[in-house]
Structure formats: C-alpha cells, structure tokens
Amino acid sequence: MLVTGSEILQDAHKNGYAVGAFNINNMEIIQAIIEAAEETRSPVILQASQGGIKYAGIEYISALAKVAAERSTVPVAVHLDHGTDFVQVVKCIRYGFTSVMVDASKYPLEENIAMTNKVIEIAHAVDVSVEAELGKIGGTEDHIKVDEREATMTNVDEAVRFVEETGVDSLAIAVGTAHGVYKGKPELDFDRIKAIKEKTNIPLVLHGSSGVAYEDLEKAVSLGINKINIDTDVRMAFADAIKDFLKDNIDEIDPRKILKPARANMSQVVAEKMRVFGSAGRA
Numbered sequence: 001m002l003v004t005g006s007e008i009l010q011d012a013h014k015n016g017y018a019v020g021a022f023n024i025n026n027m028e029i030i031q032a033i034i035e036a037a038e039e040t041r042s043p044v045i046l047q048a049s050q051g052g053i054k055y056a057g058i059e060y061i062s063a064l065a066k067v068a069a070e071r072s073t074v075p076v077a078v079h080l081d082h083g084t085d086f087v088q089v090v091k092c093i094r095y096g097f098t099s100v101m102v103d104a105s106k107y108p109l110e111e112n113i114a115m116t117n118k119v120i121e122i123a124h125a126v127d128v129s130v131e132a133e134l135g136k137i138g139g140t141e142d143h144i145k146v147d148e149r150e151a152t153m154t155n156v157d158e159a160v161r162f163v164e165e166t167g168v169d170s171l172a173i174a175v176g177t178a179h180g181v182y183k184g185k186p187e188l189d190f191d192r193i194k195a196i197k198e199k200t201n202i203p204l205v206l207h208g209s210s211g212v213a214y215e216d217l218e219k220a221v222s223l224g225i226n227k228i229n230i231d232t233d234v235r236m237a238f239a240d241a242i243k244d245f246l247k248d249n250i251d252e253i254d255p256r257k258i259l260k261p262a263r264a265n266m267s268q269v270v271a272e273k274m275r276v277f278g279s280a281g282r283a
C-alpha cells in the first residue's frame, strides 16, 4: 500500500528500528525491492534521485513506483532523494510522490532553513512528508582531511535550531558516511548520532550506507537512525549478476534472460539489509 514517508518513519522512530530507502531507476530494481519487502514483511521506501528521474522520465518512474506500492501488501513510500532543485521537488509532489527530500545542505544554515520551509509549506498542504539535510555528506572521492572532517559533520546545536525552525519530518545528518564505494573503512561518529537524536527527537536519516559494516549500522540504528539510504550496493548486485550471466552466456540477446538473475540478486541483497535494519517483520 502507498503511504507517506512519515507514516513509515514515525513507527520506526517510536519502535527503534530503521527502514531501508533504496534508489530506483527502472522496473527490475523496483520489483526486486518490493519482492524483498514482501518476503521479509518489511515497510520500505522507494526513492528516485533527480538523476534517476532524468534517466527514466518522471511519468515512467512515478507510475512504476506507484503501481508497485499500490499492489504490495506492505507499506511503501515513494520518495524524492536529494531534491536540490525546487521545481523538481514540486513536480514530484504533483506526480504523486508521498515524500520528498529538500537538499539545501550546500547553503548556509539560514538559507537551508528558508528553502526547507518553502518546501514544507507546499508539501504539508497535500500530506507529503519532507526530509532535509544538515551537514555535508560528500562522496567517497571527496578527500577530506581529518581536521576538516569536523566542519562537514552535522553540528548538534544547529540541528536543534533547524528542527525547531522548520518542523521537518526527518533529518539527514552527516556523521562520517559518504556516497559511493569506500576505499577504507568508514568511521561513524556514534556520539554525534546519539546527541542529535536526544536533542531533536525526530526520525534521523543515514545516507551513503552501502559498504558500511553491519555492526556499525546496527549500532547507528540503536542510537536513533530510522532511515538508511542504499544505492551503491544494489547497483553492484545488479552489475555483478549481469556480468556473471553474460560470462557463461555471451550470445544471449533476450533482455528478460539477462535481467532476471540481476533482479533476483538485487532482491537477495535488499532482503538481507532489511533484516539488519530491523524493519523485517514490522509490516
């Protein structure tokens, strides 16, 4: 069933677990995620980035995601990931997304608050949930020196002010993770997660969660993370299965035969994550 982001995240916040938010670009990825959610009886968030929307087209991706949500027997939210463009955010609301992320994290605090409030006014008028970002969650390719690390992390006092002045539904925080494939082991700032949770008491979001050790993710969840974003690990499951299949079947031309093992592999990876995040059995 199609639900708002808040319906899913409020339950996770109250009961101390996290829900996976997996990036979608095509039908097979959506089907793989929904299959895993059904199998593990887990609520789930299907999220499309601005790049994903550009690739598939907003009509296609919103229609595919909504059909998947409406046909499923578990709660599913359809979410815009990293909405940096105001027009794109509003378009997603018009196309039936039940949750949007407004990402104004590159701006100074006041501007971030102002842009977030602009989106909240529109989104909340039509019962769409809003996630914002505070701090800078970079890519693994961004080389940040140890002494600069602190500056990129979410400041606890700023988080309190941000939540008070916006009333945002959930907050993405920078606590040591990054987007993409890690070169070394990511070091999460668990004390920071704990402090932000205690002082804001709202659902918190962890981005760049692919490649993070499961024990670290479990600890992050126990300290207050309620939404875990995964893209890279699903991409890898997709690509690995296709490479594997074509290695033994180089003459195969049927897209269904090539994509079927990829869909199955992605579903397995997603189901495993749902068990780790604690969302399995919650639907």
Ligand code: G3H
Residues within 6 Å of the ligand: 023, 081, 082, 178, 179, 180, 181, 206, 207, 208, 209, 210, 229, 230, 231, 232, 233
């Ligand atoms: O917003 C999307 C995520 O933060 C995905 O990050 O590709 O490192 O899993 P990831």
Ligand code: ZN
Residues within 6 Å of the ligand: 082, 137, 179, 207, 208, 229
């Ligand atoms: Zn992200």
